[in-house]
């Protein structure tokens with residue numbers, strides 16, 4: 500169903516709203532296909548400078564749709580992960596534009612890890628995060644075993660995954676799993692304002708940061724220092740850098756246009 504994902508435009512921000520509220524926006528193949536199409540369009544559209552990913556209703560995303568005959572010994576979960584979850588996480592991390600996850604409610608299973616694949620995660624006070632996989636005999640996927648230890652440390656990652664306990668947005672922020680917990684009232688507006696702020700930042704600097712942060716997961720210090728040098732060399736040749744320095748000298752706000 501095309502309406503499983505709402506795609507709207509707010510200036511330079513592309514807003515993607517998971518829209519299966521009666522299923523807490525659980526991910527089925529149609530929603531995955533819609534997400535893949537939306538991210539492909541975002542990649543190709545230079546006017547899009549930031550992405551905001553959120554959910555309709557009281558949930559952000561409850562992970563894989565368990566009503567779609569997901570159980571059963573004949574089902575190859577690896578095939579579904581190959582076809583949908585892994586490309587989605589790679590796409591979000593590889594996108595040269597910032598992705599904000601606005602977690603508006605429950606985020607469970609792959610839904611929680613979909614949020615963690617974003618560059619910046621904000622959640623409203625009433626939102627929760629659950630590595631629900633263990634409850635149905637699975638382990639975290641969609642990058643969970645990768646993101647969690649980096650974000651919250653190995654001890655907490657193992658506790659979260661193996662116990663499957665629910666943590667509040669406030670707890671998630673306190674343990675470094677997400678950027679910030681925001682009030683319920685005005686959450687959607689605050690999340691959009693955050694995405695708009697990112698959209699107005701120097702685009703190539705943000706893209707370079709994503710490359711560097713992604714590489715930092717595996718690089719040693721020497722390789723990372725070299726990568727920073729190479730990326731910064733490129734940024735030093737951009738119009739945004741020239742504008743930033745000019746604006747500083749002229750004591751005025753910079754007007755970045757993402758130009759090279």
Ligand code: T3D
Nearest residue numbers: 521522523525561562563564565566576579607608609631
């Ligand atoms: O092949 C592959 O796809 C493999 C990949 C696997 C990745 C995964 O994500 S595995 C983990 C899948 N997700 C879960 O195990 C979470 C299941 N959901 C829950 O545990 C609970 O619903 C929540 C803790 C998320 C929220 O609980 P609560 O009490 O707030 O809501 P609820 O009443 O349980 O759910 C509301 C409705 O949403 C309900 O429908 P109903 O009864 O009113 O018609 C419920 O069935 C539906 N729903 C919730 N989660 C899912 C779902 N429907 C389908 N799939 C779901 N994951």
